[in-house]
Amino acid sequence: MNTIRSLLARREALLVLACLILLVAITARFPAFSTPRNLAGVFNDTSILIMMALGQSAVILTKSIDLSVAANVALTGMTVAMLNHLAPGLPLVVLILVALAMGMLLGAINGFLVWWLDIPAIVVTLGTMTIFRGLAFVLSGGAWVNAHEMSRPFLELPRTVLLGLPVLSWAGLLAIVLAALLFTRTGLGRAFYATGGNAVAAVYAGIDIGKTRFLAFVLSGTVAGLCGYLWVSRYAVAYVDVASGFELDTIAACVIGGVSTIGGVGTVGGVVLGALFLGIIKNALPVIGISPFWQMAISGAIIITAVVINARGERVKGRIILRRKELPL
Amino acid sequence: MTAMLSTDTPTTEPILRMTGISKTFPGVKALSDVALDLRPGHVTALIGENGAGKSTLVKILTGIYQPDGGSIQIDGREVTLPTAEAAQDLGITAIHQETVLFDELTVAENIYIGHAPRNRYGLIDWAAMHARAAAILHGIDAPISTRARLKDLSIAQRHLVAIARALSIDARIVIMDEPTAALSYKEVEELFLIIDRLKKAGKAILFISHKFEEVWQICEYFAVFRDGRQVGAGRLDEVSHNDLVKLMVGRDVTQAFPKLDAEIGEVVLKVDGYCHPTEFDQVSLELRRGEILGLYGLVGAGRSEVCQALFGVTRPSAGSVTLNGRPIAVRSPSDAIDAGIVYVPEERGRHGAITAMSIVANISLPSLKVTSRRNFLRMAEEFALARQYAERLDLRAASLSQPVGTLSGGNQQKVVIGKWLATLPKVIILDEPTKGIDIGSKAAVHAFMSQLAVEGLAVIMVSSEIPEILGMSDRVIVMREGRMAGLFERQGLTPEALVRAATGNKEAAA
Ligand SMILES: Nc1ncnc2c1ncn2[C@@H]1O[C@H](COP(=O)(O)OP(=O)(O)OP(=O)(O)O)[C@@H](O)[C@H]1O
Numbered sequence A: 001m002n003t004i005r006s007l008l009a010r011r012e013a014l015l016v017l018a019c020l021i022l023l024v025a026i027t028a029r030f031p032a033f034s035t036p037r038n039l040a041g042v043f044n045d046t047s048i049l050i051m052m053a054l055g056q057s058a059v060i061l062t063k064s065i066d067l068s069v070a071a072n073v074a075l076t077g078m079t080v081a082m083l084n085h086l087a088p089g090l091p092l093v094v095l096i097l098v099a100l101a102m103g104m105l106l107g108a109i110n111g112f113l114v115w116w117l118d119i120p121a122i123v124v125t126l127g128t129m130t131i132f133r134g135l136a137f138v139l140s141g142g143a144w145v146n147a148h149e150m151s152r153p154f155l156e157l158p159r160t161v162l163l164g165l166p167v168l169s170w171a172g173l174l175a176i177v178l179a180a181l182l183f184t185r186t187g188l189g190r191a192f193y194a195t196g197g198n199a200v201a202a203v204y205a206g207i208d209i210g211k212t213r214f215l216a217f218v219l220s221g222t223v224a225g226l227c228g229y230l231w232v233s234r235y236a237v238a239y240v241d242v243a244s245g246f247e248l249d250t251i252a253a254c255v256i257g258g259v260s261t262i263g264g265v266g267t268v269g270g271v272v273l274g275a276l277f278l279g280i281i282k283n284a285l286p287v288i289g290i291s292p293f294w295q296m297a298i299s300g301a302i303i304i305t306a307v308v309i310n311a312r313g314e315r316v317k318g319r320i321i322l323r324r325k326e327l328p329l
Numbered sequence B: 001m002t003a004m005l006s007t008d009t010p011t012t013e014p015i016l017r018m019t020g021i022s023k024t025f026p027g028v029k030a031l032s033d034v035a036l037d038l039r040p041g042h043v044t045a046l047i048g049e050n051g052a053g054k055s056t057l058v059k060i061l062t063g064i065y066q067p068d069g070g071s072i073q074i075d076g077r078e079v080t081l082p083t084a085e086a087a088q089d090l091g092i093t094a095i096h097q098e099t100v101l102f103d104e105l106t107v108a109e110n111i112y113i114g115h116a117p118r119n120r121y122g123l124i125d126w127a128a129m130h131a132r133a134a135a136i137l138h139g140i141d142a143p144i145s146t147r148a149r150l151k152d153l154s155i156a157q158r159h160l161v162a163i164a165r166a167l168s169i170d171a172r173i174v175i176m177d178e179p180t181a182a183l184s185y186k187e188v189e190e191l192f193l194i195i196d197r198l199k200k201a202g203k204a205i206l207f208i209s210h211k212f213e214e215v216w217q218i219c220e221y222f223a224v225f226r227d228g229r230q231v232g233a234g235r236l237d238e239v240s241h242n243d244l245v246k247l248m249v250g251r252d253v254t255q256a257f258p259k260l261d262a263e264i265g266e267v268v269l270k271v272d273g274y275c276h277p278t279e280f281d282q283v284s285l286e287l288r289r290g291e292i293l294g295l296y297g298l299v300g301a302g303r304s305e306v307c308q309a310l311f312g313v314t315r316p317s318a319g320s321v322t323l324n325g326r327p328i329a330v331r332s333p334s335d336a337i338d339a340g341i342v343y344v345p346e347e348r349g350r351h352g353a354i355t356a357m358s359i360v361a362n363i364s365l366p367s368l369k370v371t372s373r374r375n376f377l378r379m380a381e382e383f384a385l386a387r388q389y390a391e392r393l394d395l396r397a398a399s400l401s402q403p404v405g406t407l408s409g410g411n412q413q414k415v416v417i418g419k420w421l422a423t424l425p426k427v428i429i430l431d432e433p434t435k436g437i438d439i440g441s442k443a444a445v446h447a448f449m450s451q452l453a454v455e456g457l458a459v460i461m462v463s464s465e466i467p468e469i470l471g472m473s474d475r476v477i478v479m480r481e482g483r484m485a486g487l488f489e490r491q492g493l494t495p496e497a498l499v500r501a502a503t504g505n506k507e508a509a510a
């Protein structure tokens, strides 16, 4: 009884339960929704969100926020799409490296401004968000890069099926594994938590909190850069407004997943489940036949609910309890 | 007006009577079936080891936590305290152990937040607020501007603001949870004068402290908690010091300052002509292997500031530091840690503990280079490290993966000390190391410190507690207003000499 309650107190368990309830409810009306095939499709569809939410969570853990990730996707996506169009002979590996490097650079700009100029992250990334999109416009002159202007390998990579799953899904899974390792098994991951948990104490413990935040932004930017390529390839089109508003989805996934907006608390498992929860809703609502405007309202309501649950959890302090199998003292 | 009550009346009726109070946190029974009476015009001491449940009781009395069961009566009437406001309305005010104040607000705003004086339009009456705040601060002899921002104050000054805040509420029941922990003897005397005044005004006072001298000095009644139970209560004049200790710890506590004879070796740390634009001037000291160097002074004498500069938190404006004969430049705490100098800060809440992280993660944080292999953290190593220091420091916790925020104040302090000792430094600077630590564990910390000195560590110990300074130091440096005011050897050092150096006598100052 007690174990059930303490299990329920954990955000991950709560989210798994919420996802299951959601699936059961949808399946009751549309049995086809819960076929393994469709579920794999939902996961594939959510992979980009998962990856970017994980990058975002690193930033939020350090008590910052990155509003520029979606603009980063647009700018990087546009850049690689145009490169692909103008130089179709360029190997895909080069384009992917360009996407990674460019995303990393854009993230580094954010991190640098936050670190050296000590400007609040929300201000910095609100600025760079507009600048990145502006650059995407300048670069393309407002024109679209359409599917027929992209090379076959460029379009096909994310869809290529390996061992039963598309590469895009594999990228999502890989991101989860790497993030879990980074967050729980490396000094940098620990520094993310410490910086957001108590910046002063982190400084005293010898952690360079400026550098830690910088690296969190670099990470988030790099992931966004990669997703820039994945996005334009998957949707087979690049234009200035690609991924418009998607930064809010990444933040929502974090918040729903139990990442504290004041930093220092959150898990990879929670973020992934938060993203999947959003993914299921996004995929299911059209099936049920709910209009896109209702979808937005429903997503918003869920985010507010999650924030309320987070705030209550912080009040009773029961949520962050780490009492799994205890090592006796 | 109630009549003035004589403090000699042996059987004053309690104003506040708590019975059968219990409180459970996940995994811990913090209080089980405890009782407590508070009498008007009297001070009741509440004593108990770290984690005994004292602060939990305070939080129940101030409406922050809700008890699982039990009854609270005020003037014989059953009351409930669902919110902090309700407690305040019933005339209960408290100075909490971890002061909760607002950095960005002014001193006056902090004192009057939640009950600011209003003018006849219902708007905040700023002039009255500043005037009253100034009057209260004057009353406790705290020379702090009411317009200063809280973040610009020292720890002791913040503490005084917290005291002023409690006094600004016209209460009948005043609770003080370790009010003297951050104060030097001078402020403590002021506080005791205030307590006397409150007593004469018929207030009932609950006084929590780990310092027995204080308890004997100002309290008439006592209650002892052990492991969340009340194990004794009564009049202080009917018990002896040893009775109390035995009740509290459940055994006899051996020697208070178990200082071992350490072999004093060569000079490890040498500081020469150390200056800071505002905080200290021309500080020079030598610290040897195996030595414990006491740093005494009044609050605000610049001791912590010197230590913070040595640790790279702030930059000195002049002076040199040599470690093992080699000049070093410390620009950040991580430079200091790499060089082998660590600093255990005084204010654990702000500088020490990361409360959302587990005990293990806190202790291992500055030692991650050691516990990880090829950049990968190894949990087993971290647990081993944390367990070792938790045991040596007598840490009381349900589990090592418990978030530090759920520990009692004293146990949080032990985590912070453990975290720094675990880095195996050459020089350790302890700023008020036993602040808020109970008698039994204090002996453990002192014994550990002494043991480390024997093993060749060089220790600088900042302390405002004269017995601790006298008991533990090989040499003592006294600071006054940012300057060195004396260097004393252990032999023949008296409390008077320390106090004289710390306050400076009038002729010399003129
Ligand atoms: N919010 C909380 N969540 C979980 N456990 C808690 C919480 N607050 C206190 N505890 C536990 O309750 C017990 C009593 O703590 P409390 O703070 O009352 O001790 P204390 O007597 O004030 O000790 P100290 O002298 O160290 O200040 C401890 O075991 C502590 O770990």
Ligand SMILES: [Mg+2]
Pocket (backbone or CB within 6 Å): B054, B055, B056, B097, B177, B408, B409, B410
């Ligand atoms: Mg306490």
